[in-house]
Amino acid sequence: MNELDKVLQFDPLAAAEKTTGRRSGGDTLTGLVGMQIAARHNRLKRAALQEAGDSHFSISVADFRAILERLGMTLALELPFHSEKFGYDDTLFIYAGGGLLARFDTYHGDAVNSANVYYCWRPHGSEREWDLFSSGGWEGHPENHRHGDKLTPEQDAALYWAGHHDAREGVAHKIGRLRDKGAFLDPWPAPQFLWLCHYGDNESAPTDAGSTEYYGRLCRERLSLLPAEVQAMVGGGVR
Structure with missing residues (x-):
């Protein structure tokens, strides 16, 4: 698996659950942490796809x-x-x-x-x-x-x-x-x-x-x- 595969397959919610040690369902803290991780991940993912000359959300x-x-x-x-x-x-x-x-x-x-x-x-x-x-x-x-x-x-x-x-x-x-x-x-x-x-x-x-x-x-x-x-x-x- 190359670096782009890792970026595309990364699961922000799973990462949040690992960080808090709690399941995401009904847990406010895990949900907030997941949103923060997802926002950062989306920026990284878009940058990686742009660098690769590949499609990404908001592409022209x-x-x-x-x-x-x-x-x-x-x-x-x-x-x-x-x-x-x-x-x-x-x-x-x-x-x-x-x-x-x-x-x-x-x-x-x-x-x-x-x-x-x-x-x-x-x-x-x-x-x-x-x-x-x-x-x-x-x-x-x-x-x-x-x-x-x-x-x-x-x-x-x-x-x-x-x-x-x-x-x-x-x-x-x-x-x-x-x-x-x-x-x-x-x-x-x-x-x-x-x-x-x-x-x-x-x-x-x-x-x-x-x-x-x-x-x-x-x-x-x-x-x-x-x-x-x-x-x-x-x-x-x-x-």
Whole structure:
């Protein structure tokens, strides 16, 4: 584990509990100490990521786009939108390439609001390093496979991790670690969950059970706007 890994994985609340010797739940002193440690840690983390040329909270849109391009992605969609609620003109960006798809929306023009990067990845060997991942799961199991069934070496080698990361903080570091330990699949073996929405979409979302279909329709529509090679890369659809 290098120094940046240590900074990114540091847990301020655990450090506060170690300092006070008390559990954080309901303990005022531990909570206050945790807030102080977290504030200092956030400053250190931002400085470390800036020095590494990586994404961090409050990064400019231009710098964030440059990082995605350094990771081998190119612009696939630029979709302007207007927020009636906040009165801002913002943009949904989608970048793709090399088995990666990233989406982010801006806020107030030059701030990155939310950002995610999606991928299907296979390790070089059979070793599983869980700290490489944040969200997702292993896929590619044999038909009729049940949890707990033992896999043959060939079946195990066919598995891949379908996952995604919050890209606002340390995205180049996260993707770099995955590249060191395995390979991103291009094309993806099967369509995956993709969130291709922006914060302005929430203003027209139904408040009942129809919201799932509403957001799903938007994601499918935006996938159809992407270049044919990007649609092919992500398996031709949205789960």
